[in-house]
Amino acid sequence: MNLPNTLTLIRIAMIPLFMAFLLVKMPDGTAYFPYQDFVAAGIFSLASATDGLDGYFARKLKQVTNLGKFLDPLADKLLVSAALIALVELNLVSAWIVWIILAREFAVTGLRAIAAAEGVVISASKLGKLKTVTQIIAIALLILRDWPLSTLNIHIAQPMIYLALIMTIISGVDYIMKSKQLFVRSK
Template sequence: MKIADEWDIDNLPNRLTMFRIALIPVIIVSLFLQSTNLLVPYHLVLGHIAGWTFVMASITDFLDGYIARKRKIVTVFGSFLDPIADKCLIVSSLIILLALGRIPVLIVIILVLREIYIMALRLLSLERGFNIKVGQLGKWKTALQMIGIPMLMVNYPLLGIPFPLIGIIMIYATTVLSLYSATEYSIETFRKLKMARKEKVHKEVLQ
């Protein structure tokens, strides 16, 4: 894929990425206020603010990549910042839900370490000049995560729907898919790294 002005910051995809980062404090503050006794009548509202803000941030994650590819304005800055913004959103949300006692600590450790590991692999692949596409398992993981985390943020049944129960079930499913997709991503990344090394050795031999 053609890369536009490598360090161009002022374009729509990068603005969406930076907007996603700016939404993170809204989520944290809303959940913090929900956990206190100061605004008890507004706990449901605060949970919805946090949940829908997370959904909005997740949608920008899809949009910035789609627009960048569609308009061919992929930049080094965007490729670097986008995965960091994603991980900041997910990790901060998981940690605050852990602090509120809504997710088991082991699940958070697995998901956070997985996010850090995948980010490292992505940055390595970008540095080596290639990119690994997200597999089907990774897409399912993201979809479940996008639904499960907001449900746990709301933390109240709504219209007879047990948001907390459904949310935690989806997070457990997310954890399983995260491990499988990380394995799949690792295999593909190291396969391409091995191919790149072989091509490099072959070129050196020809010289």
């Protein structure tokens, strides 16, 4: 197992730990220990950082593998999906926003599967990468409930999740428009 794939597997393994810190509470709904949300946000941020690291090391060490091409986007989708679903459970984000984001992820994954069957590789676009960054920032801000900005009565988590939603839609449309030739090919 090479370093990039190991980092990806670590990201996947961190998801249950992140979920436990985010969701497991005392029977009265309070945290088991102080700063539990900070620990959850830290685990989420660390897991998110491994996304950039695994790609960097895969290219730098020339260790790009088919397993990595499969696992890396899967790990990203699992982490973001888990976080968004947990945030719905915590009433920190609306379910309709999460539904649109997840629908886009399924659609792009399906599009990539169709492309792969045709021998076409659809790489992550700059818009797709920007979408991921906005989602990660929005999720972290929601987990932390805008801390430290909330101490100054500044709240940007909700606007950030709307920005992430807009980027999700734009990047999804971009992938579809760039791949429309896959839908018109004759058999």
